[in-house]
Amino acid sequence: MNIEKIKQGVRGNIGQEIFFYPVIDSTNTVAFEKALNSREGLVIIAESQLKGKGRLGRKWVSPPGLNIYMSIVLKPLIELTDATLITIMAAVACSIALRKISGLEITIKWPNDLIFQNRKIGGILTELKSENKKIVFAVLGIGININADSKDFPEDIRNIATSLKNETKKNFSRTKIIIELLNELNKWYSILNSDPKTVINKWKELASTIGKKVRVETVQENFEGIAQDIDEKGALILKLPAGKQKRIISGDLKELS
Numbered sequence: 322m323n324i325e326k327i328k329q330g331v332r333g334n335i336g337q338e339i340f341f342y343p344v345i346d347s348t349n350t351v352a353f354e355k356a357l358n359s360r361e362g363l364v365i366i367a368e369s370q371l372k373g374k375g376r377l378g379r380k381w382v383s384p385p386g387l388n389i390y391m392s393i394v395l396k397p398l399i400e401l402t403d404a405t406l407i408t409i410m411a412a413v414a415c416s417i418a419l420r421k422i423s424g425l426e427i428t429i430k431w432p433n434d435l436i437f438q439n440r441k442i443g444g445i446l447t448e449l450k451s452e453n454k455k456i457v458f459a460v461l462g463i464g465i466n467i468n469a470d471s472k473d474f475p476e477d478i479r480n481i482a483t484s485l486k487n488e489t490k491k492n493f494s495r496t497k498i499i500i501e502l503l504n505e506l507n508k509w510y511s512i513l514n515s516d517p518k519t520v521i522n523k524w525k526e527l528a529s530t531i532g533k534k535v536r537v538e539t540v541q542e543n544f545e546g547i548a549q550d551i552d553e554k555g556a557l558i559l560k561l562p563a564g565k566q567k568r569i570i571s572g573d574l575k576e577l578s
């Protein structure tokens with residue numbers, strides 16, 4: 322990975338400053354510690370993570386030297402109640418960048434998964450610091466499987482995870498992909514701050530979720546129904562069997578056939 326080349330290739334605030342670590346607990350944790358005293362757009366990149374994080378205390382498998390583990394400090398102007406849009410925006414930017422680089426039709430599964438043919442190729446974890454119902458900063462964490470083979474994944478996720486290499490039988494330059502990712506993030510983040518509806522519309526174009534019969538598990542309850550739409554705040558609108566609509570802010574979604 323060539324950090325100087327990344328800095329030279331990036332246009333915009335995000336990626337002007339990059340901290341690189343060969344090994345780290347979690348890029349999100351480090352970004353969170355640095356965020357208050359750093360400018361918007363600081364990027365933390367690691368070659369491997371010892372305690373890579375998923376949502377709700379889950380783990381992100383982070384083998385060394387193969388994939389992308391990256392976190393970005395953002396200080397968005399949006400309301401706290403719109404924070405899900407940060408994840409929605411990042412999914413749009415990642416899906417576009419990965420499609421450009423690989424030619425694979427990488428889709429988005431609500432709320433935070435990057436998917437190729439039902440397997441997870443990447444995930445997004447947005448963590449927030451808020452005060453008085455305002456966002457002080459957000460840490461946008463992105464993990465994408467690039468050159469990992471299936472043997473690099475532990476057995477428990479081997480059947481649900483994939484990588485660009487796994488799907489194309491080619492190795493990819495992570496430097497080039499990060500440049501593409503950061504440039505798309507610069508573009509879509511500025512659209513988010515000025516015209517969030519455009520981000521939502523693009524998400525709907527790139528997502529595989531809408532129209533599917535799904536099961537959604539939330540911390541409190543589980544629901545089954547048709548994923549009808551996402552609203553202007555990024556929440557999922559589920560049509561329940563009885564015909565009623567249910568609005569879900571966050572959860573785990575499985576497609577039912």
Ligand code: BT5
Binds near residue numbers: 376391392441
């Ligand atoms: C996510 O959580 O998908 C968010 C992943 C965010 C990872 C990035 S890496 C850089 C930054 N620093 C961090 O510490 N984290 C972020 P969730 O939706 O909860 O999915 C977690 C689940 O995905 C796990 O329980 C596994 O089933 C599966 N999983 C774990 N590692 C994976 C991998 N490398 N590839 C595909 N699936 C994985």
